[in-house]
Every structure is written in structure tokens, then in C-alpha cells.
Amino acid sequence: MDFNETAEHGMLREAVRKIGLDFGHEYYVEKSKTDGRMGELWSAVAQAGFIGVNIPEEYGGGGMGLLELSMVGEELAAAGCPALLMVVSPAICGSVIAKHGTDEQKRTWLPKIAGAEDPAYKMAFAITEPDAGSNSHKLSTTATRDGDEYILRGTKYYISGVDEAQHMLVVTRTGVDENSGRGKLSLFVVDTDAPGLERTVIPMEICAPDKQYTLFFDEVRVPADRLIGAEHEGLRQVFTGLNPERVMGAAQGTGIARYALEKASAYAIDRQVWGVPIGMHQGLSHPLAIAKIEVEQARLMTQKAAWLYDTGGDAGEAANMAKYASAEASLKALDQAIQTHGGNGLATEYGLATLYGLTRLFRTAPVSREMVLNFVAQHSLGLPRSY
Numbered sequence: 507m508d509f510n511e512t513a514e515h516g517m518l519r520e521a522v523r524k525i526g527l528d529f530g531h532e533y534y535v536e537k538s539k540t541d542g543r544m545g546e547l548w549s550a551v552a553q554a555g556f557i558g559v560n561i562p563e564e565y566g567g568g569g570m571g572l573l574e575l576s577m578v579g580e581e582l583a584a585a586g587c588p589a590l591l592m593v594v595s596p597a598i599c600g601s602v603i604a605k606h607g608t609d610e611q612k613r614t615w616l617p618k619i620a621g622a623e624d625p626a627y628k629m630a631f632a633i634t635e636p637d638a639g640s641n642s643h644k645l646s647t648t649a650t651r652d653g654d655e656y657i658l659r660g661t662k663y664y665i666s667g668v669d670e671a672q673h674m675l676v677v678t679r680t681g682v683d684e685n686s687g688r689g690k691l692s693l694f695v696v697d698t699d700a701p702g703l704e705r706t707v708i709p710m711e712i713c714a715p716d717k718q719y720t721l722f723f724d725e726v727r728v729p730a731d732r733l734i735g736a737e738h739e740g741l742r743q744v745f746t747g748l749n750p751e752r753v754m755g756a757a758q759g760t761g762i763a764r765y766a767l768e769k770a771s772a773y774a775i776d777r778q779v780w781g782v783p784i785g786m787h788q789g790l791s792h793p794l795a796i797a798k799i800e801v802e803q804a805r806l807m808t809q810k811a812a813w814l815y816d817t818g819g820d821a822g823e824a825a826n827m828a829k830y831a832s833a834e835a836s837l838k839a840l841d842q843a844i845q846t847h848g849g850n851g852l853a854t855e856y857g858l859a860t861l862y863g864l865t866r867l868f869r870t871a872p873v874s875r876e877m878v879l880n881f882v883a884q885h886s887l888g889l890p891r892s893y
């Protein structure tokens with residue numbers, strides 16, 4: 507077992523960090539507050555070949571894996587510029603299409619997701635529905651075959667970045683399993699400007715460039731060749747994307763925590779109120795040290811989950827645990843960094859409270875803390891399920 511990162515990984519991290527720092531957290535905040543997205547940053551990362559680092563080389567990607575993609579996500583967040591849509595476009599959509607798409611679909615979609623055709627390209631992902639919530643078996647957005655098309659009807663909510671994405675991967679119900687009564691699901695790539703598709707923005711208290719939308723599918727027609735892989739196999743297929751989603755969420759959380767702890771340490775060395783640096787008081791240094799330990803635990807767990815995924819192992823348990831550990835550690839680290847800054851911790855200028863909403867989000871999404879605990883209780887401990 508070798509815990510040293512390769513020289514190539516070191517160079518990848520350094521190159522991504524440089525791009526992130528060139529833009530900086532002020533850019534992130536300005537874009538968030540002016541509704542401006544983060545197009546320039548995304549395109550710069552894509553042009554350097556890092557958005558599609560996990561996409562196979564034959565489709566215009568970097569030919570590496572989820573481990574490297576998680577490094578990209580972590581370094582951007584550590585530079586104060588977390589890119590939420592990396593969780594969605596390359597991690598979920600890229601992984602699902604690379605694994606389950608036909609050869610033709612891979613040739614069509616993967617170079618786009620890799621940013622090889624247009625560095626601004628993004629694919630959104632739509633599974634969550636108002637009435638189904640965490641229970642994907644209850645999804646009620648339907649896709650009905652009509653000749654060489656499918657017709658989509660239903661509602662999705664909290665779908666990120668639909669205004670910035672050219673397409674989205676939509677999870678629909680195409681039938682019902684007679685034995686279990688559960689929905690049979692199918693995945694479609696849908697144009698974000700398709701006729702019949704309406705969207706309304708959901709006002710959020712998160713300082714992030716990417717906006718959240720409710721989507722209304724009113725008889726949206728999609729060509730049959732937009733069905734990814736096989737009909738009714740959507741649930742199995744979507745699971746391919748969920749472990750990368752969790753790993754990327756975890757990587758971004760630990761990146762934010764690194765950013766916060768770096769700022770907190772610098773401030774605690776510099777700031778004096780009783781004639782000594784505030785960092786000398788163990789009331790401040792110990793909570794920061796604990797946060798550092800817990801963030802390193804979460805980073806190791808995240809790297810292990812990514813490695814398991816890339817080497818074909820069962821990454822479910824590791825990805826869920828990493829997501830939990832990272833969400834808790836990053837929120838604690840950010841909170842302690844804010845505390846270290848006294849009143850300044852809540853000022854926009856110090857660039858910490860601006861990340862609170864996003865860091866808090868990781869407890870709820872991409873999968874909630876409770877659903878992770880359900881997974882661990884049932885799959886790791888063999889406990890019976892309550893639902």
C-alpha cells in the first residue's frame with residue numbers, strides 16, 4: 507500500500523490550484539451575487555483538459571479516473587472556487603454514459619462532457635421530484651413511447667444549473683414492476699431548451715453561482731435514440747453515477763475545509779488581542795487541530811472510495827461513508843474558521859461565511875445524511891430497515 511501521490515497527481519493538483527487562485531474566491535462571490543455563473547473559470551479548467559479528466563481518451567477526455575476528477579474538484583474548492591456542476595456533468599452524466607451508453611451515444615455525448623468540442627459545455631442531471639424526495643422508486647415523471655419518440659410528462663425540482671447546461675440527463679418512469687409495484691426507470695438526454703419544457707428558479711440562501719430550478723415537462727418530445735442504454739434499466743444505470751456523485755461532493759467539501767483552515771491558521775498567527783497571537787490560546791488552536799484531523803480522515807476516505815470505484819471494486823459503502831465524513835468535517839472546519847476570525851468571520855471581505863450555505867448543503871445533497879446512515883445501518887451493520 508502506497509499513500510504517496512504520484513508526481514503526475516502533484517502536477518495535476520498544482521495546475522488546477524493555479525487556475526482556481528487566478529480567479530479566486532472574490533470572483534466566486536461576485537459571480538454568485540450578480541447571477542453571473544462561473545463560465546470563464548469552467549472554460550479555463552475545461553481547456554486545460556481537467557473537466558473531462560475522467561472521460562476515456564478516445565472520447566476526448568483525459569483517460570484517467572474518478573480519483574483524478576476528485577482532485578480537480580478538491581483543488582478548485584481549496585482555492586475558494588467550488589464548482590458544483592462538476593458533481594453533475596463529468597461525475598454523474600459522464601460516468602453513466604461511459605458505462606451504459608451505446609457506442610454512438612458515447613461518440614455523441616462524451617466529447618461534449620469532456621469539453622473537447624466546447625469548453626463551456628455542461629450536462630445537468632434531473633432525478634429529484636417534489637413528491638418522491640429521497641425515494642426514487644416513487645418517481646412520477648413518465649416517458650411514453652410514441653413512434654420513434656418518447657413523450658415526457660412530470661415535474662422535477664432542485665435541478666442545478668439548467669440555465670448553463672445545454673442538455674440534461676433525466677430519470678423517468680417507463681413502467682411499473684408488477685411484483686414490487688416500484689417504477690421501472692429509464693434515462694434520457696433532453697435539450698434544456700426543448701419545446702414544452704418550462705423552468706422556474708428556486709430562490710436559495712446559498713452563495714453559489716449555480717442556480718436551482720423547478721422543471722415542468724409538458725409533453726416534451728425526445729427522439730428514441732436519446733434513451734441511454736436499455737429501457738427500464740435506469741435504476742441500475744443511475745447507480746453508476748451515484749458513487750462518483752458522492753465522491754465529488756466529498757472532495758469539494760474537503761477542499762472548502764482546506765481553504766477555511768488555511769485562512770484560519772494565517773489569521774490566528776497574525777491577530778493579537780492580549781499581546782500574543784490568538785492562535786496561542788488552546789481554546790482556538792485545539793478545535794482547529796481537531797478540524798484538521800477530521801478533514802484528513804475525510805480526505806483519506808474520499809481517496810479510498812475513488813480508488814475503489816476506479817479499480818472496479820464495490821465503492822458503495824466507501825463513497826457513502828466518505829460523503830458523510832466530509833460533510834461533517836467540512837462544516838465543522840468552516841465554522842471553527844469563522845469563530846477564529848471573530849466578527850470578521852461573518853464579513854464578506856474575509857471570504858468564509860460566503861461558503862457556509864454550500865458547505866451546509868453537503869449534509870443534505872447529493873444524498874442526505876440520514877440516507878447515508880440508513881445505507882450504513884443496513885449494508886454495513888445488517889440492521890433491518892424502517893421504511
Ligand SMILES: Cc1cc2nc3c(=O)[nH]c(=O)nc-3n(C[C@H](O)[C@H](O)[C@H](O)COP(=O)(O)OP(=O)(O)OC[C@H]3O[C@@H](n4cnc5c(N)ncnc54)[C@H](O)[C@@H]3O)c2cc1C
Pocket residue numbers: 594631632633634635638639640641663664665666667712718867870871872873874875876877880893
Ligand atoms: C442546492 C441543491 C442542489 C441540488 N441539485 C440537484 C440536482 O442537480 N439534481 C437533482 O436531481 N437533485 C438535486 N438536488 C436535490 C437533492 O438531491 C435532494 O434535496 C436531496 O436528495 C434530499 O431530497 P428531498 O429534498 O426531497 O428531501 P426529502 O426526501 O423530502 O427528505 C427530507 C428529510 O427527511 C429525511 N428522510 C427521508 N427519508 C428518510 C428515511 N427513510 N429515513 C430517515 N430520514 C429520511 C431526509 O434525510 C431529509 O432530512 C439539489 C438540492 C439542493 C438543495
